[in-house]
Amino acid sequence: MIRVLVVDDEALVRAGLRMILEPADGIDVVAEACDGSEAIAAVAKHRPDVVLMDVRMPGMDGLTALKELRRSPHPPHVIMLTTFDLDDYVHTALRNGAAGFLLKDTSPRDLAAAVRTIAGGSAMLTPKVTKRLIDTFAGLESADAVKARERLSVLTDREEEVVRAVARGLSNADIARELLMGEGTVKAHVSRALAKLGLSNRVQVALLARDAGMS
Numbered sequence: 277m278i279r280v281l282v283v284d285d286e287a288l289v290r291a292g293l294r295m296i297l298e299p300a301d302g303i304d305v306v307a308e309a310c311d312g313s314e315a316i317a318a319v320a321k322h323r324p325d326v327v328l329m330d331v332r333m334p335g336m337d338g339l340t341a342l343k344e345l346r347r348s349p350h351p352p353h354v355i356m357l358t359t360f361d362l363d364d365y366v367h368t369a370l371r372n373g374a375a376g377f378l379l380k381d382t383s384p385r386d387l388a389a390a391v392r393t394i395a396g397g398s399a400m401l402t403p404k405v406t407k408r409l410i411d412t413f414a415g416l417e418s419a420d421a422v423k424a425r426e427r428l429s430v431l432t433d434r435e436e437e438v439v440r441a442v443a444r445g446l447s448n449a450d451i452a453r454e455l456l457m458g459e460g461t462v463k464a465h466v467s468r469a470l471a472k473l474g475l476s477n478r479v480q481v482a483l484l485a486r487d488a489g490m491s
Contacts, residue, residue, distance in 0.1 A: 312336030424487035
């Protein structure tokens, strides 16, 4: 059972998310919180697998809470929620370790699927904004590009191929077909790349690759 914490300053939004997720197979909404401070306390008490958290809230906002949660010994996977598909805070959230970014108008079916995907260790962005988000926020000054390429230089040629594919938004199955390797091998390359680069998820890898001009 995937344990979920819902965090939003609007009670109606929290209720709506609960109504969507609770009937879904394998998902249990264990608690709600109305701001970042309550979210941190709820995570400590309920130990959710996934946190659905609004970016902008009064008091402690979602970005600040995300930073605090990422410092914990066993941080939950955090999905940031927003009303706007190009929220100025999204890039910071992904850089700080958010496992995904979804719009509040995401369909019930896609929301439940996103929770399952992220609980399984993958990352997810709302499909319609993935390319726009990365292109908009990761375009970069030359100094940043040089730093990104230096970080990526630790990868093997094969790992770099996989990272380029990740940056294009391909799934493990898509990468396996394109590069003619097993899906398990792709997953292993992604895991090694994450470890070498000191990153926590595929979205961060994609952003770094974009920074370096690899895609």
